[in-house]
Amino acid sequence: MQSPLPIYPEQASNFAPHVDALLIFITGICLLFGAIITTAIVFCFFKYHRKEAGAVGIVTYEDPLVEVAWIVAPLILAMVMFAWGAIVYVDYRNAPRDTLDIYVVGKQWMWKAQQPNGLKEINELHVPVGRDIRLILASEDVIHDFFVPAFRVKMDVVPGHYNTMWFRPTKPGRYHFFCSQYCGTNHAVMGGWVTVMEPTDYAAWLSGVSGGEANPVAAGEKLFAEKSCVTCHLANGTGRAPSLNGLYGGQVLLADGSTVTADDAYIRESILQANAKIVARYQPLMPNYQGQLTEEQIFALIAYIKSLQSQPVPATGSGIAPVSEKK
Amino acid sequence: MRRGVLFNATFSEAKQEQGVHRTGELYGQFQTLDQQKESATFGMWIFLVTEVLFFGGMFLTYTINRHEYFTAFGIGSNTLDITLGTVNTIVLIMSSFTMAMAVWSAETGKKKLVPLFLILTLGLGCVFLGIKFVEYKQKFEHHLIPGRNFAITYRSSHPAPGDDPKEIALEKEEVEKAFASDPDANSHAQLYFSLYFAMTGLHALHMIVGAGLIVWLIKASLRGRFTPQYNTPVEIVGLYWHFVDIVWIYLFPLLYLIDRHR
């Protein structure tokens, strides 16, 4: 249990020890400087207190060496702080491969999360301990921010952008998460709990609770048929459109000769604004689905297309760039 | 090193060496007329720096959005009347020239020419604003004012009797092409027009302020106030006027000349 007046929150993710170490390191340096300056001031304040009315001080002029010394010393320390902070940050901004992806949508003033199997939660987030978790964040209105103090991570949720954040929970338990970017009236109550579970519990929870909700892959598959994607995107690549098998994560060769990685953002764009990037050897036939799909439906479609990753990729008629054409 | 030696020459000492004889009213806070003139000119330059950054903020917004939505910006730009735009550019450059001549007349003591050139400048400025007004009116008629009624397709689908059918057909084709690659082109063209109106609007506002200043100068110059010894007001208003011209020199290609070749 924590003491009544703790200094830092619980450490429950891979980042927590790093961030706390940074805190201690920088605090140490600052205390050192603070102590030197305070001592010097207090010492002089009493030692050189004016004894007679007309007294003047003894002139001491600057010594360039001293000045250089106290420019260089803090500079070096500052660079260490910068470098260490940068290492942690770069790690944070670049998610490892093979993460467990959870979609999180913020809106005034609630959080909706969608587990990989489509289970939806509101103001709750369940994650397994020890897994690399990546949250893909979208906003439906203003800017929000997903903040879990115990994990020492936060990321703004910006409308019109897909931001991502990742972490690896290291300790089962229930932890507060907050909205940490001011978003209007109920900003302060736009929070909830992250529950970190043992992987087995998590799996059980996933299958146990998911009563009403369809699995997003299944929902996506249904949508894929309903929205008549299937009419063009045939799995064997003989249709008018590329097969989507094995698409996710691969390199797509575009008509203008460049290649892109088929990540979430790309697939999303391909659906909403089909003609923004045209796959090589295909006509710009695909209709824009802009405005016809909700965020959640898009997530479901993406989930379905992702699930095709393990499907056999047809030799022709796929949008994937052959290895030789890769840059 | 003795700092004193290097930096001892201060303003007031330095100025005494200069031999220009100035006249005019010396305001109480100054020691010499030289100092007064120098302060005024320097002050205007500093003010122009703030203007650079003021417009700079908009140019940045423009740059980023144009980069993102080039197609939509292209069709937006192509609806502008390039003839009016070019004429206006020339008008404004001319007015800058007459302004420079007004300053020259004041500096060389051609007392009659000063008001003449100022009136020419004012006239050209008004022509510019008039043309701008005509353009705004056109945009209004073509539903190109950002807001609920904005429709980039309006003109091509509602041609007015006088419109050249070939031009309309061309515009229609372009707009359709744009929509094919950017289904949100209407929004994004609206963004273009938001910037168009914000930038040209603020530019026009600067022109109006400048015109007011010139009216004031004309009055003073008709009374023969400006002489080789005293012409600071003409000079600093001139600086301002030229600056406004420079803004337009950038606005013209950036707003009118996007994606014209097609």
Add this chain to the structure above:
Amino acid sequence: MNNTPPTPSYEPPRDHYLISAGGHIRSWLLTTDHKRIALLYLISVTVFFFIGGVFATMIRIHLLTPDGVLVTPETYNKLFTMHGVAMIFFFLIPSIPAVLGNFLIPMMIGAKDLAFPKINLLSWYIYLIGGSFVLYSFSTGGLDTGWTFYTPLSSIYSNSAVTPAVLGIFINGFSSILTGLNFIVTIHTMRAPGMTWFRLPLFVWSHYATSLVMILGTPVVAITLLLAGLERMFHLGFFNPAMGGDPILFQHLFWFYSHPAVYIMVLPAMGVVSEIIPTFARKPIFGYSFIAASSIAIAVIGFLVWAHHMFVTGESTYAALTFSFLSYLVAIPSAVKVFNWTATLYKGSISWDAPMLYALGFIGLFTIGGLTGLFLACLGLDIHIHDTYFVIAHFHYIMVGGAVMGYVGGLHYWWPKITGRLYPEALSHFAAIVLFLGFNLTFFPQFILGYLGMPRRYHSYPPEFQVLNVLSTAGASILALGYLLPMAYLSWSMRYGKVAGPNPWPATGLEWKTDSPPPTENFHVTPVVDWEPYDYRNRPDLGLAAGAPLAPAHSDD
């Protein structure tokens, strides 16, 4: 207990700026005398400080319990927004420059006035007009966007009176620009004979740097807020993602000004401290040229760090690395100043007058505030503490503990010059100590709160944060007392204080070579400067001992 020389009893000058133009309200409202305009600003920024202070008091009372005791969520959001707007744009940014800077810069360089006295008056009126717009917004629907006005909340979603507030700040921007312009031109062209650049008081140097920021930064925030206002009024889309605009662009533009603006707030206070310390230690400031250069360095490098407010918005990793790196660079010139001030104390002849207490308080609190800036500039750490109370504590340490302390200290220091009278000695010591203690009690707990994860702008919070919040509120009430005291006794002293004489401390600056209060034209004869700044040697005119010999460090120079 203060060993200032026994002051001879002075007669106040027969004629001075407070009376020579008459006391009519018109003679004040139409004055072009920089000293009178400074007093007009003094009154108006004090009003805004009170308004902001009342909001702060309400914030702190509300946060006594986890669910809030005072107001509804909407109202709370308006409180902190209006607190921030009033304090930043209408109190702290104009405070030292427009009050003390206005009063002192012409006197310090030996000029009769600023270069453009009418523009100076115009600035004040613009300030008033901007202020009225903002007060109108406060009183009709309030303002609930946070002082940062992030879009699309401010431009689309907020239901409060955003438009008048944004226009008010836009208008007020021109007041700031014109003040900066006036200062720069004045410092360039109006210096008295012998007043070389390197004889300028450091107060003038720091105001020069401040003015640079004012003229280069303010236009950008003006246009940004104007665009946001237009977006709101006419449903445009510059920053609205629903129309393809980019909210992050707004943040770039906003912080391009608002980070440098924090140096508008602190540089003048640094200038004040650089004046007070040598006066009350009676020796030349240590490292004059380094302090002067560091002011300019802060102004320049300060423009390169703005996106450190956006580390978790999704800005690119490279940009974040660049901005973090540059943020560490900007800390160095501040460090140079702190070290040089401290070194000035060494072997001084230190008196314990109130201005000195404030100045030393400034150094201590600014150092804490500045050092915690290093935590925030650290990328890895900022992920955790961004937008928490840690940030709140950081900037209150600098702005309240630093800048406001400097301002109050400066008011004490130049009060005899401004009014011709001394403030009551004992009370001033007491107030300084109350302020210092109250301040730390209010804001230190917030560092811990922040690290524990309490986000800012929260009208209610989880119960585990209550203890620290209560401490903070308790401190705030002491702090309020600490502000009320000086306000009371300074006003009292205008009438009843001891007559000060031209140079009560005594200090070396030009402003002390004329009457207190000064005549309208500042000096009876244009002064000629033939001494180095802060030099107490060979100054029999100050009535001091001849001064000790040079320290060895200087003898070979």
Add this chain to the structure above:
Amino acid sequence: MPEHSEHVVSPKIYLSIFLALILGTGLTTWAAFRNFGPFNIVIALAIATAKATLVVLFFMHARYGERRTRLVIVCALFWLAIMLALTLSDYQTRQPRMSRLLSRAAHYAA
């Protein structure tokens, strides 16, 4: 050049600058109707900058003015460059490619 703002520029110079500016306007309009690929914008800005430079140097007398004036101009350009360059540096290095194009979707989903 004497450090003096009073240098009187002759009308001949003004006239030639004026003509150069008109020429520039013609040139930039002409160039806009050719396809130079990505260089269209570069050409447009280069011509605009050349024109602006002429105005500043001759109409605004910066060529004959004091050093201080030139310093002021350099400052303005320098700060403008800071603003543009540092902001664009963020946009140029965003990773993964931001899907700002898709902005509308979030709006519709609400």
